[in-house]
Amino acid sequence: MRAWGLMLLVAMAAARCAMAAETVYPGKSWTRKPPAAVGMDARKLAAFSEFTGGRGCVVRHGCLVYTWGDYKRRGDVASAAKPWYSHFLFKAIELGKLPSLDQKVAEWEPRLADINAALGHKDRAITFRHMANQTSCYGLVEKPGTAFCYNDWQMALFWDTLFLKVYGATCRTVDAKVLRPMLAGPLGCQDRPTFMAFGTRDRAGRLAVSPRDFCRFGLLYLRKGNWRGKQLIGRKHAIMAVTSPLPASLPRASRKKAQMIPHQRSIGSGSIPDNQCPHRGSYSFLWWLNGLDEKGRRLWPGVPTDAYGAFGHGGPRAMAVIPSLDLVVSWNDARLRGWARVGKALRLLTEAVLVPSTGPAGKPRAGRARR
Numbered sequence: 001m002r003a004w005g006l007m008l009l010v011a012m013a014a015a016r017c018a019m020a021a022e023t024v025y026p027g028k029s030w031t032r033k034p035p036a037a038v039g040m041d042a043r044k045l046a047a048f049s050e051f052t053g054g055r056g057c058v059v060r061h062g063c064l065v066y067t068w069g070d071y072k073r074r075g076d077v078a079s080a081a082k083p084w085y086s087h088f089l090f091k092a093i094e095l096g097k098l099p100s101l102d103q104k105v106a107e108w109e110p111r112l113a114d115i116n117a118a119l120g121h122k123d124r125a126i127t128f129r130h131m132a133n134q135t136s137c138y139g140l141v142e143k144p145g146t147a148f149c150y151n152d153w154q155m156a157l158f159w160d161t162l163f164l165k166v167y168g169a170t171c172r173t174v175d176a177k178v179l180r181p182m183l184a185g186p187l188g189c190q191d192r193p194t195f196m197a198f199g200t201r202d203r204a205g206r207l208a209v210s211p212r213d214f215c216r217f218g219l220l221y222l223r224k225g226n227w228r229g230k231q232l233i234g235r236k237h238a239i240m241a242v243t244s245p246l247p248a249s250l251p252r253a254s255r256k257k258a259q260m261i262p263h264q265r266s267i268g269s270g271s272i273p274d275n276q277c278p279h280r281g282s283y284s285f286l287w288w289l290n291g292l293d294e295k296g297r298r299l300w301p302g303v304p305t306d307a308y309g310a311f312g313h314g315g316p317r318a319m320a321v322i323p324s325l326d327l328v329v330s331w332n333d334a335r336l337r338g339w340a341r342v343g344k345a346l347r348l349l350t351e352a353v354l355v356p357s358t359g360p361a362g363k364p365r366a367g368r369a370r371r
Contacts, residue, residue: 024062025228026216027188033063039355040065048348054316056211056331058349059219064212072190074210075332076197078268078312080319081207082155082286083241084183084217086132089162090237091182097166101129105136108165109157115259119143122258131158132285133246139260140253140273147253148246148283150276152269153260159205159267163195171200186232187220189213205267211330214319218309218328222321241285242308242321248281248294284308300343303350315342322346325353 024031035042038060045058045066055069092098105126106112112123119141126144130136131154136144138154163169169177175194184193190213197208209217225231225238257273269276282291282299290300290307300307309320315336321328329349336342 022061023223025219026062026064029190030059030064030212031062033061033065035065035352038063038065039353041352041354042066044348044352048345048352051335051348052331052345053335054331054333056329056334057215059215059328060353061326062219064215067212069333071211071330074191074193074208074213075317076206076208076312077214077310077317077319077332078206080214080310080312080317081195081205081209083221083310084207085155085159085162085205086241086285086287087183087217087233088167088178089128089132090233090241092162092166094234094237098128101132102127105131105157105161109161109261111261115261119258128158128162131161133283134279134286135246135250137253137258139258139264140275141256141258142253147251148279149253149274150279151274152266152276153264153272153274156205156265156267157261160265163205171196171204183217183232184213186227186230187213187216189216203267211319211332214310214330215328218319218321218330221308222323222326222328242287242289244284245281245289245291246279246283248292250279252278286310299339300346303343303346307346311342314338318342320346322350325350325356327353 049068057071058066126136130144191210193209197206225233280293282289307322311318316334319330
């Protein structure tokens with residue numbers, strides 16, 4: 001009996017290794033596995049979801065392993081939508097619609113060239129790279145690239161320029177012309193994500209997506225832009241997007257407002273000037289990374305340092321990826337607000353991992369995940 005028990009343990013371990021080695025993608029629906037089959041503790045996952053609240057799901061090794069609440073219902077994700085915008089910026093470059101990240105935005109939005117004459121027409125220098133890192137300083141007195149400003153007026157300008165001008169869509173056609181054929185369709189999204197979360201006349205560009213569909217987007221970046229053997233986004237761009245934090249030394253902009261384009265809209269905040277938070281050395285092409293601030297403090301202490309994610313309203317709406325654990329999670333309507341509680345939730349999630357990951361390609365990862 002003892003020998004049989006040992007053989008069973010060996011077989012279970014072999015099954016886990018095979019699951020980790022296989023590159024699994026969801027099809028019309030997700031492949032489901034119980035937590036134990038992918039080296040996770042169901043009780044600890046329950047503790048994680050109880051702390052987090054709301055609704056969501058956990059994916060490991062490409063399989064759906066844990067859900068709570070109505071994880072199929074799409075909903076507004078607020079600022080967690082922003083990495084979808086940078087995704088389509090990189091795609092525009094790959095399609096030849098833009099020559100590079102450093103093209104001047106004024107080439108597409110000429111009104112930028114006419115404002116802030118007293119500041120040397122500083123907005124003429126704004127590039128798409130600035131927009132995608134929130135360093136354009138649009139609506140503030142600083143010159144582009146000299147400071148960080150998390151700014152919803154800038155983000156509306158970025159969305160409008162990219163989707164309505166570069167892609168040539170309208171608010172009514174952007175889902176059918178851009179979102180579905182270039183991303184949601186190839187990913188096999190089940191719950192019809194839309195850039196019109198509140199309709200065409202209310203904060204156009206706000207993304208409504210279900211947690212399980214958001215996990216497909218996270219899995220795409222975990223797999224470095226590859227989906228079932230096809231690069232939906234170039235590997236170079238997929239890696240750069242989540243590994244290029246702003247220098248910790250880059251200052252936060254002031255609150256001194258500057259001229260904006262007449263009738264400029266916001267994608268969320270109504271504050272003028274809008275300057276919501278510091279970047280803490282953790283902001284990369286509209287993603288948040290587990291980086292270090294100017295004092296060497298980690299954004300999410302105790303969480304693997306390769307973690308990155310998309311977060312809305314300070315934490316209640318999110319998707320996060322932990323590559324060293326081959327793990328993706330998404331939640332909405334959570335009780336989390338602020339980096340301390342987000343960090344605790346991610347720590348609880350990592351504590352549910354019992355078996356180290358070999359990675360989606362079956363290559364063993366040395367040692368434990370970086371903390």
